[in-house]
Amino acid sequence: MYDFTLVKPKNLADAVAAIADGAQALSGGQTLLPTMKQRLADPGTLVSLSGIPELHGVCKGDGGIIIGGATPHAVVAREAAKYYPALAALANQIGDPAVRNRGTIGGSIANNDPSACYPAAALGSGAIIQTNTREIAADDYFRGMFETALHEGEIVTGVKFPVPQKAAYIKFVQPASRFALVGAFVAQFADGVRVAITGASNNGVFRWAEAEAALSANFAPKALMGLTLPADDMISDLHGTAEYRAHLCGVMVKRAVMAA
Amino acid sequence: MTKTTMTVNGKSVSAATEGRTLLSAYLRDGLGLTGTHIGCDTSQCGACVVHVDGLAVKSCSVFAQDIEGADVKTIEGMANADGSLSVLQQAFQDHHGLQCGFCTPGMVMSSAALLAENPNPTEHQVRDYLEGNLCRCTGYHNIVKAVMAASDQAVPAE
Structure with a gap:
């Protein structure tokens, strides 16, 4: 793959500043790395989101649960089970165990692969996609194959899921x-x-x-x-x-x- | 090039890396730990599975610099302190859980991660957990037997 500079900010503000300069966000990398190996991406600078504590975790909020953008699938499978079992079960079927330990919900939602699982959960639940600048309803967020409402430099910081009956x-x-x-x-x-x-x-x-x-x-x-x-x-x-x-x-x- | 430091098999180690240096390359080329195999380099086959902070990951799909400071365990760290095979490795030998051996490091590392999470998996859980590890000799039955035996459970019949 083409070489690049990797930076690993410790907070969201530094990550946003780094990406504003035209760099590419790196979450779990389970799609981005294979893409880069094929030289289909040449980002110059990658900004790793894995070291930002505020982007990690599953918590109960008003009217649903909020999952941090950099939360790996395996953590969602484990920690969302008591709040939203169908979502936890979906997370537990993505890829294989090793992929689930790295791949993240924010990465999946931002990439919007037409065959990915998380977009179905977000749209099917009427979730809210949270970014560093705004909240976007899932109905307005998914715009087509690999296309989303995200602007250049915008980071998915979390996804808020209403919990159905x-x-x-x-x-x-x-x-x-x-x-x-x-x-x-x-x-x-x-x-x-x-x-x-x-x-x-x-x-x-x-x-x-x-x-x-x-x-x-x-x-x-x-x-x-x-x-x-x-x-x-x-x-x-x-x-x-x-x-x-x-x-x-x-x-x-x-x-x-x-x-x- | 940057010097990247982490703990591998209990020892603090460093090697020069570029941004694009994969963990698999860091281990093999940087540290000479060639037990971690690169089968497909596209995160399909699982031959390169290692543990990062206790979790199984595909080392061909992680950048070394992204896990600076992590605690990594590879197949070279799986034997007992006196050099004898661990229970899981011995079970692979006893049940002929390998043919050509290429997938074995990844199979052992994934199986060890499973047993750490779930010490008494069912046969179905073993097969499910090893979904991301391919054996092109198709030696799956004996691999599953080895994992069941290593967890001190009945070995599935032929």
């Missing part, structure tokens, strides 16, 4: 990468059901409005009978055709409703 995440694992071939996050709140799908669309994570309406009326797998998604905008690759992914969306949502 019932929720579950089910993914059909792509066995080599362990990413979701299709994953569905279903969450039932007092005012309705949210359904977010990852892995399927060329536009990244999305909400399935018809499934939400059907499940809000009747939170049961049979409520989804006959509902289908068009395959037009679905990802098609050697692991599955667009039609296959469209079909899997319905199957995964039904399984998630049963598991919730």
